[in-house]
Amino acid sequence: MASSFKPEQARAPPAVPLPIPPLTKFKIGICQLLVTPDKERNIAHALKAIEEAAKKGAQLVLLPEIWNSSYSNDSLPVYAEDIDAGGDASPSTVMLSEVSWRLKITIVGGSMPERYGDKxxxxxxxxGSNGKLKAKHWKIHLFDIDIPGEITFTESKTLTAGESLTIVDTDVGRIGIGICYDIQFQELAMIYAARGLFIYPLNHEMIMISTTFDILIGYRLLLHLFMNPLHYTRLMFLHLGAHLLCFPGAFNLTTGPLHWELMQRARATDNQVRY
Known part of the structure; x- marks a missing residue:
């Protein structure tokens, strides 16, 4: 007797198709850098690594976490740059902008300490390949650790945690951005890989809209938000469905070897994206 099971009806609602990436095959350059106390030397070293990666055909180049500064609570305030001001206030981003435009490549610029107001x-x-800053992500999950006799570091002593998700369309596809310890929290990768439209109100509840019925609910939600402005002071729309997740890191040698590679494989496998 023939089965009445119809696989196409197994999902309700059906999955939203993943956006087609602009490129289906491209090279990625991953730059490992030895950081020194000399900021100018770090910038020059990163520039050379980017140029070498592009020369080998890389269209997307990634730098590591805190590549232009020593990674300590004492150093971060000294090396911090005013990225929005640019120019002499942010020599690291000036270099990244110039080389991305000159070589026509996309750069995920690892991370650097940023001074924003008093934080x-x-x-x-x-x-992007036009040299423009396409996105800026603030590390959400700060790394505080205390293993007696091994390592003690309290990132939150100096840095402020970000509160926003970052997903950006580039020449090589849609990329979800995180930084180092963000990888430990699977929900972030799951949200980036999800397909559909998300509404992100101030109360941090993620509301997904993926079907016509849900869109009607979304309009009702928007009406509620605008009728009750005191409840929400910020509203953000995210068209998700990342092709690639980039989480530049600088994991320590105590806990890093135990789970850094494992976490990358888990996030890539669970969410069926490149990591």
């Missing part, structure tokens, strides 16, 4: 952030900048 410091661990910030990842994404530059």
């Amino acid at each position: 410091l952030y661990n910030t990842c900048c994404v530059f």
Whole structure:
């Protein structure tokens, strides 16, 4: 007797198709850098690594976390840059902008300490092939650790945690951005890989809209938000469905070897995206 099971009806609602990437095959350059106390030397070293990666055909180049600064609570305020001001206030991003435009590549610029007002952030900048800053991600999950006799570091002592998700369309596809310890929290990768439209109100509840029925609910939600402005002071729309997740990191040698590779494989497998 023939089965009445119809696979196409197994999902309700059906999955939203993943956006087609602009490129289906491209090279990625991953730059490992030895950081020194000399900021100018770090910038020059990163520039050379980017140029070498592009020379070998890389269309997307990634830098590591805190590549232009020593990674300590004492150093971060000293090396911090005013990214929005640019120019002499941010020589690291000036270099990334120039080289991305000159070589016509996309750069996920690892991360660097950023001074924003009276706060410091661990910030990842994404530059497009036109040299423009396409996105800026503030590390959400700060790394505080105390293993007696091994390692003690309290990132939150100096840095402020970010509160926003970052997903950006580039020449090589849609990329979800995180930084180092963000990888430990699977929900972030799951949200980036999800297909559909998300509404992100201030209360941090993620509301997904993926079908016509859900869109009607979304309009009702928007009406409620605008009728009750005191409840929500910020509203953000995210068209998700990332092709690639980039989480530049600088994991320590105590806990890093135990789970850094494992976490990458888990996030890639669970969410069926490149990591």
